[in-house]
Structures are given as C-alpha cells and as structure tokens.
Amino acid sequence: MSTLPPTLGPSFRRAEPDARRLSLIEACARVLAKAGAAGASVRAIAQEAGVSPGLIGHYFGGVDALVTETYAHVDAQVSAALDAAVAAAGGDPCARLEAFVTASFAPPIGTRALLATWIAFWSLVTARGDIARQHDEQYAGYRARLEALLADCGVAADALRLAAISTTALVDGLWLELCLSPGCFTVAEAGAMARRHLDGVISPDRAPG
C-alpha cells in the first residue's frame, strides 16, 4: 500500500529545497494543531506531508529543529496578520489600535487550530530552553508594538508599560477562551470587551464619585 504502482509513473517528485522545507513546516503545524505536541512524531509529520520519514532528518537534522522552525514560522504568520489588520485600518491611530487588538479574534489568528499549535509550543517551554527564549522574544516584540500603538493614541509614557501588559493579557485571555469554548461568547462580544478596555486605558482617569 505504500508503493502501489512502481511502473505507472513517478513514485515521488523532487522539490526545491525551500519549497520542501516549507511544506514540511506546514505539515508540522497541522499535526501540532491536530494531535498536540505529543502526537507530533516524525512519522506523523512525514505522512501529513506525503513524504518519507527520513526526509525530516535530511532537511532539519531532527524533529526538534523542525518544531523550532515551525514555531518561528507560525509566529511570523501571526505577526503578518496583525500588520495587515493595522494597515487595513487606515490612518486613524485609535482605529489602528482597535484593529491590532481585535484581529486576534478573527481568522487566521482566532482559530482552534492556531490555539492548539500555540498550546503545543507552550507545553515545550518547560522542557526546552530555546523554545522559552523564543517565546520571551516574541512576547516582548508584541508588547512593544502595542505600546507604540497606544502611544499614538495619547497614552502617557509612564502608563504605557502596564497599559500594554493589561491589554495583552485581556486579549490573550479572550482569545484562549474563545478558541477553547467557541459557544461561550461571540467574536463580536470579544471585540466589544476589548474596545471597552481600550476606552478605559486611553481616556484619562476619571475622579471617583
């Protein structure tokens, strides 16, 4: 069943190194989303990509390096989606900030598959120092971009840091619950809650009473 027709045509096709690497990375992401970190075996990834298990060792030297590169690739995809959302929002600073924040609730970010992939990476943070470092760098970059957008909306410099942290926390928490239990609340409600939070962060503090 593995090699049915040895005479009916080419039993495999050669591919350009970059294309093959990308197809393996994408297959790894799909397996991580489908079966979690525990199910991301060399054989499962190779089968998902439609190639032989040995090819992963040939291109990445091992499954750990493939997972690491998949992490970087998925992170780059998320960053690109956020950038695209900001660019599509026009020139108004507050609209750009809103777009950046609410983009996490819509595809391709607000997806069960992406959450499963991300959880798989989180589950590796404990055991692998390189993954932990990769995560720290990515989150610092995410907060820095958010700080810049908040500053453009008039948030004071001394409040920027905590404003970015709390906003990130709220968005991540909403994203997490939205993906884990899609029936609990809607994407629109998530956006409304995030905007309400942004209102409180951007506007100057009101006096009590």
Place this chain on the structure above:
Amino acid sequence: MSTLPPTLGPSFRRAEPDARRLSLIEACARVLAKAGAAGASVRAIAQEAGVSPGLIGHYFGGVDALVTETYAHVDAQVSAALDAAVAAAGGDPCARLEAFVTASFAPPIGTRALLATWIAFWSLVTARGDIARQHDEQYAGYRARLEALLADCGVAADALRLAAISTTALVDGLWLELCLSPGCFTVAEAGAMARRHLDGVISPDRAPG
C-alpha cells in the same frame, strides 16, 4: 541499585489505598509540571512517587485515567485556594471579589509549576474529549462563582455575563504571562491591573467627554 538491601529492612511499605492513590496523583502533578505532558510517562511518574511502574496500572488501570484524576485534583486545589481567599477577605462584597480575583497571582495558584500542569492539560484538550469536557465544566463553574461575587458588588444582571467573561480573561492572561515570564511585571502590578479592571466593571459607565 534498584533493590540494594534485601535484608537490611523492608524493601517497600504497604499503604492505604486512598493514601497511595493520592501520592500517585501528586507525583503525576509534579511530573506534569516538570516535564510537560510528553514527559508524563508511567515510569517517570512511578519513579517520582518512589514505587514500581506496575502500581499505576493496579490503581488507575492506565496512565490516561491517572492524568484525568490528576486534573480533577489540581482543579479542586485551585478552587479550595480561591474559596479560602474569599473567606479570609471578610464580609465586604467588594473585598471578597478582589480577593477572589487577585488570589490567582499568589501561590499556590500563581506558580510556574501550576501553569506547567495546566498547559499539560490544555495540550490534551485537542486529543481527548473527556479532558475537553472536564475543562468546559470547570470554566463554567469558575465564571458562575465570579458572576455571583460581581452581583454582590452591584453589577447589573444583564451585564453580569460579559463582566465575568472579561474579568476571567484578564485574570487568566495576567496569570499566564506572570508565570511564563516572571520578570516582566510583578504580582502587585498584576493585582493593580485587575483592581482597575474591576473598578471599570463595577462602577456605572461614565459619560464621554
């Protein structure tokens, strides 16, 4: 090295079934925290508990059932810690709400080990339906308790649901980042951000301008 002194004393001790089960569950939680879901093998858990691998099959029938019961046990511990924080806060409704929310940032909840354990459970949600169901039930219960505390603080009934969801999301996000990157912000700052969010949720909406 495994059985050094067969004549110097008892090579093992018998334990009451409940005590042995509990020690295995606690060992499983430690292994999950230390090595993630992928490292929670029967042998690793048995070694952590100081018993033979076969004993896990004897008490739980398999490693899956042990992980499931460990999930329930850790969840019960978190609930108990939250209840204790609320009880210690006295009778003032707002103080009880604050205690419930900020308890997630201090031990035994706000701990790297507990986060690692929780991530291990999340990583099983995709592959195992029983774990997913367990998670849904637990989160619904968490939000229900939070809704009750919010109602005691005067939050309108029609705003309760989203108030509980957004508060849960913020707390979970802060808890997640606080455990993943402890150096990014402090427990006190997390509490301050959560209290600020609660102020916005409890107080009536202010008019713009």
Place this chain on the structure above:
DNA sequence: TTGCTTGTTGAACGATCGTACAACAGCTGG
C-alpha cells in the same frame, strides 16, 4: 540516449513507551 548528481525512500537499529502478569513480601488474624 547515457551518465551523473542528489533528492528521496524505506528498512533497520536501539531506546522508550503502556500494559500485563506471575512471583515476591509486608502485614494481620490466628
């Protein structure tokens, strides 16, 4: 067409996984 380069295969290896089970030994009632 022929030969070469090399991307690709698939089997083989040792390690580790979860599970099963017969033998052992700590405890307790006699």
Place this chain on the structure above:
DNA sequence: CCAGCTGTTGTACGATCGTTCAACAAGCAA
C-alpha cells in the same frame, strides 16, 4: 510463630519513538 491475604514488584511483551544510512530513481547535462 505461622499461614493467608493482597499490596507491590519487576520483568516481559509488542508497539512506537527518533535517528541513521545504503540503495534507488528523478531530473538534468551532454
């Protein structure tokens, strides 16, 4: 002190894991 009960052990088994590597064949140059 002795026998029985049973909690506990540790090995054995098949499956699957990551990795390695000799052989194969697709595609290109001549």
